[in-house]
Amino acid sequence: MAANGSTRRVAVTGYGLITVLGRDAAQTFARAAEGRSGIGWITSFDTTGLPCRIGGCVPDAWLPGDAGANRIERLGGRALRLMSVAAGEAAQAATLDRIADRGRVALTLGFHGADPSVEEIVLLHRCADGSGGWDGARLARLAGYDAQQFARRKPDVGAALLAKRFRCHGPNFTLVSACAAGAQAIGEAFRLIREGRCDAALAGGCDAMVDFPGLLGFTLLRALAERFESPETASRPFDRKRNGFVLAEGAGAVVLEALDHARARDAKVLGEVLGYGDSADAYRITDASPDGEGARLAMQGALDDAGIGAAEVEYVNAHATSTVQGDIAEARAIHRLLGQRARLVPVSANKSMLGHAIGAAGAIECVLTLIGMERSVILPTINLEAPDPRCGLDVVPNQARHQSHRVSLSNSFGFGGQNACLCLGRCDG
Amino acid sequence: MAERAVITGLGAVSPLGDSVATSWDALLAGRSALGPITGSDGGGLAPPRAARVEGPDAMALGVDARSARIMGRPALMMLQAGREAMARAGLTASDHAAECTAFFAALGMVDPEPDDLRRTVMRARRPDGIDYGRFFADAYREIYPLWPLAMLNNVGFCLAAQRLGALGENAVFSPGADATLLALVEAAAAVVEGRADVALAAGASESVCARSLARARLARRGRDRDGMVTLGEAAAVLVVEAESRARSRNAHPLAAIAGWGFGFGAPAEEAARDAVVQALERAALGRCEIGAVLLAGEGRDEAGDGAERRAIAGLFDGGTAPALLTSKPLVGDAGPGGAAFDIVLAAMLASTGEPPATLGAVAARHPQGVRSPNDLWRNGLRHVIVNARSPSGQMASLVMARAE
Numbered sequence: 001m002a003a004n005g006s007t008r009r010v011a012v013t014g015y016g017l018i019t020v021l022g023r024d025a026a027q028t029f030a031r032a033a034e035g036r037s038g039i040g041w042i043t044s045f046d047t048t049g050l051p052c053r054i055g056g057c058v059p060d061a062w063l064p065g066d067a068g069a070n071r072i073e074r075l076g077g078r079a080l081r082l083m084s085v086a087a088g089e090a091a092q093a094a095t096l097d098r099i100a101d102r103g104r105v106a107l108t109l110g111f112h113g114a115d116p117s118v119e120e121i122v123l124l125h126r127c128a129d130g131s132g133g134w135d136g137a138r139l140a141r142l143a144g145y146d147a148q149q150f151a152r153r154k155p156d157v158g159a160a161l162l163a164k165r166f167r168c169h170g171p172n173f174t175l176v177s178a179c180a181a182g183a184q185a186i187g188e189a190f191r192l193i194r195e196g197r198c199d200a201a202l203a204g205g206c207d208a209m210v211d212f213p214g215l216l217g218f219t220l221l222r223a224l225a226e227r228f229e230s231p232e233t234a235s236r237p238f239d240r241k242r243n244g245f246v247l248a249e250g251a252g253a254v255v256l257e258a259l260d261h262a263r264a265r266d267a268k269v270l271g272e273v274l275g276y277g278d279s280a281d282a283y284r285i286t287d288a289s290p291d292g293e294g295a296r297l298a299m300q301g302a303l304d305d306a307g308i309g310a311a312e313v314e315y316v317n318a319h320a321t322s323t324v325q326g327d328i329a330e331a332r333a334i335h336r337l338l339g340q341r342a343r344l345v346p347v348s349a350n351k352s353m354l355g356h357a358i359g360a361a362g363a364i365e366c367v368l369t370l371i372g373m374e375r376s377v378i379l380p381t382i383n384l385e386a387p388d389p390r391c392g393l394d395v396v397p398n399q400a401r402h403q404s405h406r407v408s409l410s411n412s413f414g415f416g417g418q419n420a421c422l423c424l425g426r427c428d429g
Numbered sequence: 430m431a432e433r434a435v436i437t438g439l440g441a442v443s444p445l446g447d448s449v450a451t452s453w454d455a456l457l458a459g460r461s462a463l464g465p466i467t468g469s470d471g472g473g474l475a476p477p478r479a480a481r482v483e484g485p486d487a488m489a490l491g492v493d494a495r496s497a498r499i500m501g502r503p504a505l506m507m508l509q510a511g512r513e514a515m516a517r518a519g520l521t522a523s524d525h526a527a528e529c530t531a532f533f534a535a536l537g538m539v540d541p542e543p544d545d546l547r548r549t550v551m552r553a554r555r556p557d558g559i560d561y562g563r564f565f566a567d568a569y570r571e572i573y574p575l576w577p578l579a580m581l582n583n584v585g586f587c588l589a590a591q592r593l594g595a596l597g598e599n600a601v602f603s604p605g606a607d608a609t610l611l612a613l614v615e616a617a618a619a620v621v622e623g624r625a626d627v628a629l630a631a632g633a634s635e636s637v638c639a640r641s642l643a644r645a646r647l648a649r650r651g652r653d654r655d656g657m658v659t660l661g662e663a664a665a666v667l668v669v670e671a672e673s674r675a676r677s678r679n680a681h682p683l684a685a686i687a688g689w690g691f692g693f694g695a696p697a698e699e700a701a702r703d704a705v706v707q708a709l710e711r712a713a714l715g716r717c718e719i720g721a722v723l724l725a726g727e728g729r730d731e732a733g734d735g736a737e738r739r740a741i742a743g744l745f746d747g748g749t750a751p752a753l754l755t756s757k758p759l760v761g762d763a764g765p766g767g768a769a770f771d772i773v774l775a776a777m778l779a780s781t782g783e784p785p786a787t788l789g790a791v792a793a794r795h796p797q798g799v800r801s802p803n804d805l806w807r808n809g810l811r812h813v814i815v816n817a818r819s820p821s822g823q824m825a826s827l828v829m830a831r832a833e
Binding site for chain 1: 527604
């Protein structure tokens with residue numbers, strides 16, 4: 001029973017992915033279980049001169065010319081195209097279109113809108129009025145300027161386009177909490193259903209920031225891995241040689257549904273969201289709180305919400321981006337949460353293989369956690385050569401592990417200090 | 430009886446004033462903040478009318494220059510409003526644990542600050558355009574290093590949360606006015622379900638600048654051919670508590686959150702109707718019990734505002750029709766900040782019953798001859814609906830009740 005007294009359980013009846021490792025959830029999971037890396041040299045634009053020239057890019061060939069996605073392609077940009085693929089897979093698996101009351105189907109999206117394009121950045125100089133101001137009228141009427149860029153940058157346009165495509169007429173909103181956005185979108189959808197505000201929801205996150213402005217932004221913040229032997233080994237959470245994260249793109253989606261609703265229509269139940277917790281570090285914008293208190297609060301909140309104790313946690317899908325301080329802070333939080341069990345509970349970092357897909361990461365990792373519980377497989381943390389002794393966790397080094405587990409936590413911590421944790425459960429019938 | 434979520438504190442920064450009291454007084458005095466944009470900020474858009482907020486003064490808020498630059502005006506306005514709301518709620522640091530204080534906010538778009546990019550662009554400039562080779566090779570290094578932070582609109586929120594002492598549950602919704610109502614609903618759920626002792630719900634508009642004016646103009650293309658753009662700036666914060674907790678600490682509830690609903694899709698009239706009907710059902714109220722509706726729009730645009738008014742007209746027949754009110758002609762369209770400001774106004778209406786006549790301008794023009802605000806106040810105003818809409822079609826409706 002949930003902390004609020006509500007007994008409405010929330011099932012997962014569909015999921016979908018498109019990531020650097022695979023064009024769907026099954027392919028992504030299979031390659032991740034093999035310990036493969038999806039990171040490579042960036043070829044989609046000229047990275048000459050940049051200190052980090054690697055990333056995780058989804059092959060263009062995996063983005064089909066779907067007629068239903070035309071409007072999304074035109075108005076939504078690459079991230080929305082990715083989300084359309086992932087959401088389509090999730091919706092199909094859940095037979096979402098068979099739910100009759102579309103007003104009871106919500107859509108929640110973790111998404112920040114498209115980056116400002118290089119053209120948009122450089123265009124600004126043409127609109128300088130010479131006295132410190134900007135000629136907006138000129139900006140609006142410049143020949144060749146892509147006016148749709150305004151729409152692409154608005155996060156709610158993405159949620160609206162997806163809702164139209166998948167006929168989700170219930171609550172519809174977008175979360176913009178950086179790296180926590182995908183997990184928060186799922187968590188908020190979970191709350192909507194549990195509180196009876198809708199019966200089902202298509203939820204997830206997407207981002208496609210492996211472009212010049214995206215890479216530039218994180219370069220300026222010195223957040224990216226700049227020292228590595230090969231692109232494939234650059235993302236190395238919990239390893240002593242880690243020195244930053246690797247930017248990637250992708251999308252993850254789930255269909256959540258009230259368990260009784262799913263059963264009434266004979267939908268296959270793939271897992272369960274047991275609880276959701278979120279918190280704010282309220283520390284520094286560019287660093288996680290060193291003691292991991294914000295992360296611990298989010299995890300504890302998810303457990304409280306699920307009505308279970310830390311002793312029942314059998315796996316943690318860590319946020320673990322491969323930054324020096326962030327991984328340590330998360331490890332400390334896990335130690336504080338699990339106590340003496342912290343060294344025994346497997347904790348793995350999907351980003352070692354997938355890179356960091358920002359607003360999509362939490363949704364992608366939620367799906368991988370669900371599949372892992374279904375198949376009794378714990379995905380590995382690759383590139384672990386010399387474990388950081390300050391972390392002191394069983395991080396499932398380099399090889400997947402076959403191990404049954406029924407209750408998992410999936411962590412997502414946003415730039416700025418917003419933390420989210422999903423407590424997920426295997427559904428055994 | 431089920432626990433209610435009540436509002437115990439209000440804070441607002443609007444073009445009419447730097448607090449709830451000054452804004453309210455300006456409304457009572459019939460002032461409008463809309464006017465021509467002076468200086469270069471209008472960017473040549475004609476006619477550049479908007480309602481802008483003076484300030485806020487980062488230094489007076491105790492925010493250092495570096496943080497202020499990252500936060501931007503919207504988050505600074507939110508911080509100022511948040512402090513007022515918490516003070517008005519009688520909350521001090523010792524009254525509430527930070528980890529039990531939730532914070533949900535709706536924020537508008539964040540635009541690149543031209544000053545952050547200017548040096549890069551100018552360095553890569555050549556007489557016939559831009560030298561892209563130079564731009565990519567090294568000119569980018571001139572970009573202000575913290576530019577990416579300012580471009581993440583949750584970062585300003587996090588900096589405000591730090592200063593307001595809110596470490597509990599949190600989320601940032603973006604960027605439409607409907608997102609503010611969602612933030613308030615999440616805050617209400619958090620306190621009623623015991624996940625937080627206190628929750629802040631906030632909305633802040635994006636800055637009025639050349640780019641937001643251009644975006645607004647493009648968004649309304651084909652629907653508002655006179656090119657009139659009346660953007661506004663505002664931020665408001667509400668302190669939300671479970672009623673039992675508020676009363677146990679002798680806090681004075683200003684209004685209660687009685688119901689809410691959300692609609693989405695086409696036609697827009699149906700989405701608006703769905704949202705209002707859901708809100709009424711959740712509040713368990715008959716239509717005749719609604720005294721006033723603060724409209725999402727100002728009634729100029731048939732595709733959006735017209736649909737909302739048709740939905741209202743269809744739901745409330747002549748004998749039970751509420752007064753139709755709007756703040757937009759006074760403070761402009763301030764997106765999430767405007768919706769938050771409207772919720773503050775609704776709480777003030779519910780708690781004071783005092784009628785700012787300027788809000789009732791729409792009623793006089795309504796073809797069905799609905800009750801005028803003056804009739805309304807004489808009969809007692811107990812429930813107010815606040816509507817909010819995103820340009821992308823998301824619609825939200827909230828029922829506020831007088832806290833007895």
